[in-house]
Amino acid sequence: MKFETIAxxxxxxxxxxxxxxxxPIHLSTTFEHGPAAExxxxxxxxxxxxxxxxxxxxxxxxxxxxxxxxxxxxxxxAGAAYLQSLPQGSHVVFADDIYYDFRTIVAEFFPxxxxxxxxxxxxxxxSLEAALRAETALVWLETPSNPLLKIVDIExxxxxxxxxxxxxxxxxxxxxPALQQPLALGADAVLQSTTKYLGGHSDxxxxxxxxxxxxxxxxxxxxxRKVLGAVASPFNSWLILRGLRSLTCRVERQAATAQSIAxxxxxxxxxETVHYPGLASHPGHDIAARQMRAFGGIVSFTVSGGEAEAxxxxxxxxxxxxxxxxxxxxxxxEHRRSSEGPTSQAPPNLLRLSVGLEHEEDLIADLRQAxxx
Ligand SMILES: *Cc1c(COP(=O)(O)O)cnc(C)c1O
Numbered sequence: 612m613k614f615e616t617i618a619x620x621x622x623x624x625x626x627x628x629x630x631x632x633x634x635p636i637h638l639s640t641t642f643e644h645g646p647a648a649e650x651x652x653x654x655x656x657x658x659x660x661x662x663x664x665x666x667x668x669x670x671x672x673x674x675x676x677x678x679x680x681x682x683x684x685x686x687x688x689a690g691a692a693y694l695q696s697l698p699q700g701s702h703v704v705f706a707d708d709i710y711y712d713f714r715t716i717v718a719e720f721f722p723x724x725x726x727x728x729x730x731x732x733x734x735x736x737x738s739l740e741a742a743l744r745a746e747t748a749l750v751w752l753e754t755p756s757n758p759l760l761k762i763v764d765i766e767x768x769x770x771x772x773x774x775x776x777x778x779x780x781x782x783x784x785x786x787x788p789a790l791q792q793p794l795a796l797g798a799d800a801v802l803q804s805t806t807k808y809l810g811g812h813s814d815x816x817x818x819x820x821x822x823x824x825x826x827x828x829x830x831x832x833x834x835x836r837k838v839l840g841a842v843a844s845p846f847n848s849w850l851i852l853r854g855l856r857s858l859t860c861r862v863e864r865q866a867a868t869a870q871s872i873a874x875x876x877x878x879x880x881x882x883e884t885v886h887y888p889g890l891a892s893h894p895g896h897d898i899a900a901r902q903m904r905a906f907g908g909i910v911s912f913t914v915s916g917g918e919a920e921a922x923x924x925x926x927x928x929x930x931x932x933x934x935x936x937x938x939x940x941x942x943x944x945e946h947r948r949s950s951e952g953p954t955s956q957a958p959p960n961l962l963r964l965s966v967g968l969e970h971e972e973d974l975i976a977d978l979r980q981a982x983x984x
Contacts, residue, residue, distance in 0.1 A: 686804025764896020769797025
């Protein structure tokens with residue numbers, strides 16, 4: 612079946628008691644078991660698993676084409692659980708432009724977890740060869756990346772990693788499974804911050820890891836979730852499941868609008884550089900055209916001048932809201948360096964725009980009136 616159809620129907624089996632079309636939310640934290648804790652219906656306690664979360668995980672696994680998925684309370688919780696399920700002593704190669712709190716995890720927690728890391732520009736797959744070590748268990752990349760919209764060739768990286776016995780995890784939050792299918796391109800796992808496009812309405816936090824195979828590491832990750840506790844609540848699982856139903860049409864529209872905005876910004880004299888893989892001038896354009904169905908709803912750009920000029924532009928916007936996060940129905944802009952704080956690697960004059968579902972002409976007009984002429 613096609614993606615759009617799966618997105619509407621997966622995890623949506625009719626409620627056997629009532630025939631309800633919208634899935635019920637099971638808020639119960641506990642489930643009746645037998646006198647020796649037998650679990651005839653498969654559920655025991657909410658932290659282990661619960662029916663609403665299982666519906667979401669079924670849907671996510673189907674949408675990414677994986678064997679199994681685990682839902683978490685946040686994207687960072689999902690990523691951390693994957694890292695914590697690696698054997699002690701493992702080395703991880705990260706792409707250099709990754710979500711900034713994963714860099715914080717490396718700096719603050721890797722020593723205690725017995726893990727080591729290298730940060731490498733994976734836009735050139737050859738640079739991976741030099742970074743791989745005997746103990747490299749994982750390659751971790753994000754494409755398109757946050758906030759520079761760098762593109763990494765998933766298929767080439769997967770080939771090099773697997774030849775050396777390392778797994779590949781792709782943080783696919785910016786693309787969503789509607790636009791990019793990393794498992795089909797050779798990745799072993801996909802990370803989604805479901806807080807973003809999958810939830811889609813800026814009102815729910817969540818994360819998920821979807822895996823190609825239900826292997827030993829997957830079981831370890833399930834143990835991490837159960838014992839360290841970053842589980843998704845039933846209500847959050849339900850909201851994310853509901854978001855999936857309209858995912859395809861939301862991201863298609865957001866990507867089309869983002870393309871128009873990127874083209875318009877690229878013409879503007881007060882804009883220095885536009886980072887959007889849909890522009891033919893983007894260094895990753897050809898790879899993105901090959902591995903994505905459309906180029907996504909995030910555009911970042913640098914404003915001529917410096918930090919002050921960029922913040923000035925952000926301060927003049929009337930429709931586009933200054934706020935962090937992305938993937939909602941309303942357009943949000945952010946001076947990324949200010950929100951990431953002192954360890955940010957974002958250029959000082961960079962603004963990141965998450966394109967919503969407003970009309971593109973209104974968004975372009977807002978940007979034009981905010982930019983110096
Ligand atoms: C937001 C984000 C995360 C972290 O997800 P949370 O749900 O905020 O914990 C990870 N990766 C990317 C690319 C993100 O945008």
